[in-house]
């Protein structure tokens with residue numbers, strides 16, 4: 001099967017400059033990679049290797065110092081900040097390490113948040129939300145607030161929220177880092193199943209060996225470079 | 229309810245304690261403001277009413293130039309021109325003709341310069357309260373042309389009592405020397421010094437004879453149905469009279485000093501308003517800003533997911549507005565309730581009333597419920613709660629999502 005490239009990172013460098021000082025840190029050093037549609041990719045590497053930086057660049061949350069990133073045909077350098085926000089809303093799902101959810105909203109309301117921003121009709125939204133939460137084993141927790149959920153449950157709500165609107169790409173930054181390894185593996189299995197069913201490209205960062213093993217494609221980062 | 233209103237509202241509920249303190253501050257501030265304003269308005273109104281009713285009346289109509297130059301040469305020859313116009317104007321409660329002259333009064337024991345009023349006793353009783361302030365004796369009646377009413381301090385100074393003789397001396401309109409004797413028929417005690425010390429009343433006819441004025445009068449004094457329609461009534465009279473021949477003056481123009489004094493306490497109310505607004509603004513600012521600082525990571529996540537910065541700042545503004553709205557609601561209810569209660573019951577200030585008497589305020593003050601000023605103050609407080617949110621709203625919307633998410 002000949003699949004299309006959906007994420008193209010060409011010769012990307014990211015240098016952070018501390019404010020009011022000349023100290024520079026090179027977070028990404030001439031990184032080039034391609035990810036195809038529907039891939040389930042792990043970005044592996046120790047802490048400080050540049051995983052978060054790379055995910056932020058792919059997700060149009062930040063701009064590279066050099067190089068080019070094209071996501072689903074859109075060169076990100078052409079987007080202004082409001083277009084970037086819209087791009088994220090339509091194309092990218094995000095799952096962060098922890099505390100992903102809006103504290104004052106219930107499970108159900110958090111799960112439908114992006115669908116709401118996108119303007120999905122209430123009827124469809126309710127329907128989809130219920131089904132996805134059921135698939136993720138959360139139907140008993142619809143009315144709970146994030147603080148009343150376990151870490152694993154919270155990450156599943158964040159996953160539901162991202163998946164609900166069927167984005168092209170979901171980026172997850174160490175989604176299992178705050179979970180015990182059993183819960184973490186179960187979450188990754190769930191994410192894999194979802195991505196396969198819905199043909200969503202999934203890229204997640206991790207430094208957990210057990211989680212890396214579940215990835216179909218593994219990209220190793222070290223000191224801002226890809227190592228083979 | 230949109231999601232953002234929902235989040236804003238729940239955030240207010242999440243910090244129950246902090247929100248309650250803010251809402252209480254807004255409510256108490258606004259209630260105090262409404263009450264103070266109504267109290268001052270009520271006192272002002274009473275003061276205007278007592279002051280104008282006592283002697284000066286609401287509107288005075290003179291021959292042009294009389295206000296500047298109180299000479300009897302400046303008197304009205306053809307008063308029927310004025311009365312026939314006034315007959316066709318609504319909103320007038322009563323009117324009375326007067327002669328006004330500065331004369332010398334003397335007894336065997338002393339003399340004093342005073343304001344002499346020639347009045348029509350029946351008309352005067354409908355217009356002014358002088359007849360209610362008699363300490364001794366009786367009020368004048370038509371035909372009692374050799375009787376006089378004087379102030380209590382004046383009586384003491386002249387060492388005269390009821391039935392005693394006093395002599396008035398002035399210059400007649402023909403330039404002749406005018407002098408006549410009168411019997412003291414009543415003694416007025418009003419509490420206002422300029423009346424008790426400096427006023428004497430005789431009948432209009434007696435004054436016309438004394439001053440050789442024929443049928444002329446100095447002024448026609450008008451009392452309006454309502455205190456707050458005086459200005460409009462004065463305008464209408466002006467529009468119907470030849471203003472080259474006559475001057476139409478409201479009590480504010482007749483007695484600008486008293487009017488200015490009334491304006492002064494308005495400045496005081498404005499100052500309190502300003503202080504209350506600062507309290508309200510800083511209370512809301514503090515609560516909303518703290519709420520924003522606590523949720524920096526949450527805002528970062530929302531921005532990362534594609535929420536627009538304007539949606540974030542809108543949400544913060546809604547939060548501020550809701551705090552303001554709840555505070556304004558309670559403040560308006562409490563303030564209006566207090567005003568309503570005391571406008572019926574009155575606030576007894578008799579402990580300090582002797583001081584107030586000089587300002588024509590009675591010892592019981594009735595706050596005045598004025599819907600327009602309540603609406604005004606409530607809206608100002610509400611607007612401040614919206615405007616003050618600009619600061620936290622800007623802060624929230626300018627967050628960089630990456631940095632906000634790194635923020636724990």
Ligand SMILES: Nc1ncnc2c1ncn2[C@@H]1O[C@H](COP(=O)(O)OP(=O)(O)O)[C@@H](O)[C@H]1O
Nearest residue numbers: 016025026027046047048049050051052053054
């Ligand atoms: N906002 C920033 N300012 C300065 N340096 C940063 C910033 N973010 C990341 N870095 C640096 O860039 C490097 C890569 O960081 P990061 O992408 O967070 O790695 P990882 O996610 O793999 O732990 C690190 O050396 C980190 O200190």
Ligand SMILES: [Mg+2]
Nearest residue numbers: 051052053173
């Ligand atoms: Mg990281």
